[in-house]
Amino acid sequence: MNIRAQVSMVFHLDKCIGCHTCSIACKNIWTDRKGTEYMWWNNVETKPGTGYPTRWEDQKKYKGGFEKKNGKLSLKLQGRTGALGNIFYNPNLPSMDDYYEPWTYDYGHLFDAPEGDDQPTARAISLVTGKVMDTIESGPNWDDDLGGSPVYAENDINLDELSEEEREQLSEVERMTFFYLPRICNHCANPGCVAACPAGALYKRGEDGIVLLSQEKCRAWRMCISGCPYKKTYFNWSTGKSEKCILCYPRIESGQPPACFHSCVGRIRYLGVLLYDADQIEKAASAEDADLVEAQRAMIQDPFDPAVIAAAKANGIPDNMITSAQKSPVYKFVKEWKIALPLHAEFRTLPMLFYVPPMMPVLAKSKDGIYEVDQSGSDGLAPLLSALDKARVPIKFMARLFSAGNTAIIEEVYRKLITVRIHRRSAEVKDVSQAELEKAYVSGKTNPEEADAIFRLTALPTYEERFVVPDMSRELAVEATVLPLANKQETGFGFRKKPERRF
Numbered sequence: 292m293n294i295r296a297q298v299s300m301v302f303h304l305d306k307c308i309g310c311h312t313c314s315i316a317c318k319n320i321w322t323d324r325k326g327t328e329y330m331w332w333n334n335v336e337t338k339p340g341t342g343y344p345t346r347w348e349d350q351k352k353y354k355g356g357f358e359k360k361n362g363k364l365s366l367k368l369q370g371r372t373g374a375l376g377n378i379f380y381n382p383n384l385p386s387m388d389d390y391y392e393p394w395t396y397d398y399g400h401l402f403d404a405p406e407g408d409d410q411p412t413a414r415a416i417s418l419v420t421g422k423v424m425d426t427i428e429s430g431p432n433w434d435d436d437l438g439g440s441p442v443y444a445e446n447d448i449n450l451d452e453l454s455e456e457e458r459e460q461l462s463e464v465e466r467m468t469f470f471y472l473p474r475i476c477n478h479c480a481n482p483g484c485v486a487a488c489p490a491g492a493l494y495k496r497g498e499d500g501i502v503l504l505s506q507e508k509c510r511a512w513r514m515c516i517s518g519c520p521y522k523k524t525y526f527n528w529s530t531g532k533s534e535k536c537i538l539c540y541p542r543i544e545s546g547q548p549p550a551c552f553h554s555c556v557g558r559i560r561y562l563g564v565l566l567y568d569a570d571q572i573e574k575a576a577s578a579e580d581a582d583l584v585e586a587q588r589a590m591i592q593d594p595f596d597p598a599v600i601a602a603a604k605a606n607g608i609p610d611n612m613i614t615s616a617q618k619s620p621v622y623k624f625v626k627e628w629k630i631a632l633p634l635h636a637e638f639r640t641l642p643m644l645f646y647v648p649p650m651m652p653v654l655a656k657s658k659d660g661i662y663e664v665d666q667s668g669s670d671g672l673a674p675l676l677s678a679l680d681k682a683r684v685p686i687k688f689m690a691r692l693f694s695a696g697n698t699a700i701i702e703e704v705y706r707k708l709i710t711v712r713i714h715r716r717s718a719e720v721k722d723v724s725q726a727e728l729e730k731a732y733v734s735g736k737t738n739p740e741e742a743d744a745i746f747r748l749t750a751l752p753t754y755e756e757r758f759v760v761p762d763m764s765r766e767l768a769v770e771a772t773v774l775p776l777a778n779k780q781e782t783g784f785g786f787r788k789k790p791e792r793r794f
């Protein structure tokens with residue numbers, strides 16, 4: 292066993308209200324600089340939708356992530372050496388049209404305009420050319436709340452496997468629904484960005500698994516941008532270096548959660564340490580599509596298991612990391628309760644950000660109760676199961692997003708989530724019979740204690756329960772304070788040089 296510690300994340304999608312506060316918190320701290328105008332290290336997309344950059348999930352176009360070739364795992368793009376042949380021309384990059392042309396407004400004109408017949412206006416000015424933009428044709432969240440859905444939502448790649456009828460139903464006004472998908476770098480256990488960089492500029496920090504990008508080593512080849520299937524590395528056109536989310540490591544090192552977590556209005560975000568077996572990375576990333584989620588779950592180890600603790604200590608993982616892992620909300624959601632899933636596991640980068648899928652689109656119109664969907668159902672709970680077949684967003688769509696197409700896995704998650712609601716309804720509204728309740732526990736593979744714990748951590752968690760940030764040891768804290776300043780570069784922030792252990 293080769294135990295590593297990873298600061299990991301859960302986003303509970305039922306709680307996201309699509310306010311974009313997280314994106315703005317990040318923008319204000321990290322990408323409010325020249326060359327970063329178009330970057331959103333944290334962005335929030337509407338699903339169905341094409342996202343940012345547009346159709347980022349289309350790996351036929353971008354060739355991000357890994358694939359299995361002759362039983363072996365290899366980058367879809369090319370290996371580090373193969374990349375050398377393409378360093379002056381990389382055909383798999385998103386263009387400015389795929390992101391958007393960033394702009395500001397000529398606010399000064401509102402004050403300085405000469406007297407005239409009309410009110411002065413603030414015209415859009417391109418942040419790339421400095422010229423007036425007559426039309427703004429796209430933005431980082433252009434298809435927000437299904438805006439322009441015939442053009443955008445229609446082209447969501449996850450809809451490809453739906454039948455014509457299912458697609459048509461989705462766009463019927465009465466059935467129309469959507470949910471929000473906030474995205475940051477997943478700080479993957481098998482990062483495509485790291486594997487793709489010929490300069491070795493990207494690395495996974497040994498102590499907490501945060502994936503960083505050395506501004507000194509970056510040679511502007513931009514292979515990381517293609518190699519990341521989530522399009523979470525970006526090129527700074529002013530400095531000529533790539534950049535990415537650093538999970539606010541200076542905040543983490545001082546015991547605070549990242550800014551997007553701290554500022555999240557819906558309190559959808561959870562942060563905690565996972566201990567995982569790095570020897571299982573290759574096996575987990577090479578599993579068949581249907582087995583990917585289970586293989587990743589198997590890689591994550593029980594932080595209370597004495598053998599795991601001994602292996603962690605043998606690898607130099609400090610006690611405070613192990614204690615953090617034992618209190619981790621992420622461990623509960625992902626491994627204990629099995630209700631948080633990685634986004635697009637089929638990209639095979641083993642993302643360490645997990646999502647609790649949203650319930651709202653699953654439950655259709657309800658008259659008498661949350662699980663009333665099918666009027667033909669004779670007893671109360673038959674509709675609970677049929678709810679999944681009648682989901683407004685088809686289960687196949689959710690499976691494509693969160694379980695590499697394995698519908699059994701996502702159905703299991705939904706059964707448990709629905710059972711938690713029935714459990715709470717029985718406690719609050721008191722209109723669920725004991726027989727119905729028992730049936731729900733069996734269907735959701737859960738019990739009253741677990742249902743209570745899931746409800747508690749979902750709906751009523753304290754700040755300390757949501758964010759279990761590991762204490763940094765004193766030496767690391769000092770290093771963390773000094774090095775970023777010592778390495779300070781033109782961009783206004785630096786990256787720590789050490790440790791650069793890669794695995």
Ligand code: SF4
Nearest residue numbers: 476477479483484519
């Ligand atoms: Fe790298 Fe982050 Fe992309 Fe994973 S999500 S491949 S760690 S940039």
Ligand code: SF4
Nearest residue numbers: 308310311313555557
């Ligand atoms: Fe969703 Fe939280 Fe971001 Fe608001 S701040 S969009 S609730 S993730």
